[in-house]
Amino acid sequence: MSAPESSRARGVDRVIGILKQLHIARRPMTMRELIEATGAPRSSIYELVTILAEAGWLEIAADGGVFFGREMHYYGADYAVHNDLISRAHQTILALVRKHDETAQLCMLEGNKYTVVLSENSSRPFNISADIGVKVPIPWTATGRLLLGHLRVEEIRALIPDEDFVLDNGRRVEFQDFLRDVEQAAAHGYCCTEGLSNTFRLCMAAPIRDRTGLPVAALCFMTSRDTDPKRRELMLDDLIASSKALSQPYSQT
Template sequence: MTQPVLESSHPSAETGGGVRSVKSAERTIAVLEYLSSAPRACSPRELTTALGLPRASGYALLTTLVSTGWVEIDGAGGYRIGIRALRAGASYVERDDVVQRAQPVMNELNDQLGETVHLARLDGAEIVYLATNISRHSLTVVSRPGRRLPSWATGLGKAILAGHPWEEVDALLPETLEARTVHTFTDRAALRAELEETRRRGHAIDDQESTIGLRCFAVALDFAAPPNEALSCSVPMVRLDPDREEAIVSALLRARARIIR
């Protein structure tokens, strides 16, 4: 029996699997992804220029997305991601098996350590935060669920990448490893050595590589081989000493064993 073929009045391209992609759907996804990662609201011209969309069809697409709640217009006339996208993202997290298994353990770990605990998943060359338990201290840095960061610049990402063969990691990463801070690994040879050390040590350390003044300890959740998720604890360096670091790593390892089991 032949597979159904998606047809559209818009131009379409054939994918590697032989199913034709729908141009209007591709453009819709591109707009939503661009707005979800934009630090501020965007003008129609900015959107159409960045995505290479024809101005008329780009504006028509934005009008449709606004009318359905996927995109909103702010007081200055800029476009930003809408509340329907929040509902879709929340639904994804609520139904995710890994999140459901990890969340009770994360709650206990957060109570025990008093520090911010994160759960993240590898998506391409980035990690996506799935769940966060915020520190009880006033001095803290939080990455909300849905936020994306370069895998090579985070403890979470390095914990996951260390479980993959280097050839896969090398092919996955972009040609240029952009720095988030002066401590980020931007040299491939140095990153490879760091991942080998992470594998030997059994946990990853983000030593101000993503945020100055913050150290993060992370362990991969090896539900499968290679792993795709990781658990971490982020702590401002002013609250760290060798004994504290050892206690955090030990707690993370125990938490991983409980989640996997």
């Protein structure tokens, strides 16, 4: 790689780094915070933020705080319209929330982590939810167990870092226990977990499959562990039926 190409590549990496740090922070950041978080030179961050602000990708508040600009919203909206699964899943999630008044989500794997792509909360004052786009260790989730059923044991072991088996409360999920959960989720066609990433949380997940039958995403309900068993059954039935309906365009030959 020539020197100019190398310089341009570093510039692109730094732009990506700025956007990632803003997403992680989920709030405006000062220039100093961005410099410390990205590890890039001060002059480079100032120059890139100025360029991105002029393009509308970032906005600089009167107090100097830097955050995503309006253009980023437009790009995100374009992606949602173009991606048929996300567009259809949004309508499905809204319908599930209206019917059951529980938080519903579309979840996927991103590399070796789990992330929420879409989320709609219930109308109740107390909600159990997760932030969109935040990467969470796979063993902390029902979705993670559901979307790994097609992988071999050695592939699962290689995919998930050892430290990700330690929950945020310090408890460790043993690998063999995790494998058993993965196998059961594959056999049942759904997965329910209680008290993993949140002591009071019950998560239900059902797979959305592609045309080869592989799970590419999951619909999830996030609710309380004290949810009535009969209500759980109804929610799970609707979740499974909805995920199968979303799979239809991808499962046809």
